[in-house]
Amino acid sequence: MKEPARGRLVVGASCLGMLCLGANGTAIMAALPTMREELGLGAGEVEWVVNAYLLASAAFIILGGKMADRSGAGRVALAGLVLFTLACLVIALAGSASWVLLGRALQGLAAAFAVPGTLTLVGRAVPPEGRAAAIGAWAGFLMLGFSLGPLIGGALTHFLGWRDIFRVNGAVMLVSAIGVGLSAPLRAPERTGSPPRIDGGGFVLLAILMVSAIVTLQGVRTVFEAPVRFLAPLAVATASLLLFVGTERHRSDPFVDLALLAHPAFLRATATGAVAMFCILPLLMFLNLDVQGAEGLALSPVEAGLATLPMSAGLLAVSLSAPALVRRFGARPSMMVAMLAIVGASPVIALAAGDRTLAFLGIGLLLAGAGLALPYATAPRLALAALPPDRAGLSSGLVNAGTFLGGSLGVTLNGLAFAAGGLGAVMAVIAAAGAVGFALCRAMPADTSRQDTAQR
Template sequence: MSPAAAGRGRVAGASCLGMLAVGANGTAIMAALPTMRRDLGLGPAELEWAVNAYLLASAACIILGGKAADRLGARLVAVAGLVLFALASGLIAAANGPLALLAGRTLQGLGAALAVPGTLAALSAAAAPERRSAAIGAWAGALMLGFSLGPLIGGALTHAFSWRALFCANALALLAAAAILASAGALRPAPPGRLWRGFDGLGFLALATGMVALIFALRGLGRASAAPFAFAAPLAVAGASLALFRRIERHRADPLVDLRLLAVPDFRRAVGTGVVAMFCILPLLLYFNLDAQAPHGLGLSPIGAGLALLPLSAGLFGLSLLGPRLAERFGPRRVVGAAMLGIAAACAGLAAASAAHALAGLGLGLFVIGAGLALPYATAPRLALAALPAAQGGQGSGLVNACTFLGGSLGITLGGLAYGAGGFPAVTALIGAAALVGAGLARHLPAWSRAPVSPAALAGTGRNP
């Protein structure tokens, strides 16, 4: 094997290993959080922020991560992101209280915002033209496999060792990926000033402030009558920050986010469908684990809860691979619409099975929900990017990712209100209602798939062209 071919192989292997670890981290923590809550003394708000800190940091920074990959070099940014993610995982493993946990989760989000677009761009650049689609497919498959198996991995490590072992293993895998990627050739960084030249710092600050304030406002919604200021003040800050962000972006020649993309109807509807999918799956994973591992719930161990979620993982991974083919054969409108209606119906059955402690019913409901969520997850980003000119693919992919992460954060926050008010059945009702919204959006999706999206346009979305 020639040195060039060996270097390409190391880039591909390291990128897939890194995304496997990043994907698994995103869902493995859900199985570990009930134990972490007891060990670290987490309150309800801190429990939610253990997830939201990661999501918001990723949402706010992933567009910047894509720009950094373009300006400083994809492989350098990917290595930096993987190392930062690993260090953040080590910080969480050593945490002795909520502050260290939340700091680590925020740094993990920043690491993901660098590693996800960085590894994909590095892989795209390294692969031979005839192998590029296959390489990106392997990258996307590794990310989805990690996301699907995360609950079982998290439950098994927490049960056999401790939740700290989960983050130690994650750190080791990420450091190995970073070392392999760095060994693929000399890292030649661009001048650091190149990243900040023309950087929309005020827009970035306004966007991040608006996102965080919005989550604080939603958290205060449940006690708005008793403590109206806790709801109104962050809501006002969110509104002012997002209005300022809109004004800044409209007047910049090179904006952080080109808001004109949201004026494209097909792009906006497809992004909305993807947001609904992430809104549904993250609260399902978190609050199912809290309920399943609670003495008054199913009373399962962490590994038992992970095994109970295997049907969801199977449906999610299996249908994510079939999703593009189904969309081509039957049309995105029919496929995504039917999936969303199936999720809504399955939520009712899942609530009943959970109340009756019927494991068979739980398995069936979770499989249907996993399969249903996989279809918009696999289809919506392709449709969103197909609605844009090729020159706007990079900007569009960053916006797709940012909106998807924000959708997951909204789901965790509103799911926390529902769980506090009515337990897991209320969470399933919320997910079912969101799925009906998704079904409404699906009615306006294209009836048939359009021309395939180029691999470059999918950079940062984690999807296979």
């Protein structure tokens, strides 16, 4: 196969894989009420169906980037795509909650290898003059899948069954894996010295910290009835945090360079992206649980997918136009307005859902999607632009880990809110998160847009 054709196949297969990953993140939201009923899931298990994927992705995404540098991007990407296919099969055949959770965790692990692997492949598959367009297509297909996921998931659940979400996703991902296997180099990168070491201890401590922190938050709901469910994971989280910071500071090749987390511009931008994911996933999750419930609008899965279509439209349209908006108005003011849109949309959604008014619900969701899209699309570029290019690999891993972890925190905290006050309480938490995002954006330097333009 000639090099230009091989490069096009690498880009096409990688974009197809990202389309599946994006859709996987949101399609399941429309299926959750049906899955809960069929599998007899409790409230905590419903949260873990989402959190298992997010936490596995957050815990392994930095390792995935390091493995791409060590073993070769082609190998890592192919491993991630094949594992994702197998994970879809596990979920599609699952007969209990345990198998679903295992499959979701495997999907998260697979995503942690597929994302950095395919991104590196795409960046190397085309000549320098076409690199920006190829990476833009890679990101665009990821957002396209993310935006259309609720409608796809609702339609498949309604007309076929929730398991077919994963059958279809797995089949398409298998095509992506075959394309990468046929076109991408599957050898380790050539180097003169020994391959870079991986701090296994730091990786394990960071993974334990993430999981135990989420379990601690989930234990808040039973802190008086069963305090050990809160205190035990809190002790584990505290110990792992202290050990992680203590060991990483004294390593010559740490798993995470803690100095990066002390960079104000990088930290604010990463936190802004995490806030966006904190809002997006619980909004889709608990909105579907509400509007498909007997006490809500009692919508079918496909009707719920159609009801969330305005949010999908806002997400996709604004994410694609985000670079132009940033160039025209600047990143800081653009994202400040976007965060205010989230704050303003939250009571509209809560009131419309409470009054069962679909028209106003659509308006609120359109506004929320438009507001969430700009920081979700822009904040990672700002974070990477804040650091030297030679730190791009690790900083990209940290940004992605922060985004996944933000989504997991959002699902967990809003699970507490939903149990206490329904969708109205969830929207209050999301509005508060939007206010935090506004403060983060306001604290960004005034020349952020110029940094972003230089990065692109």
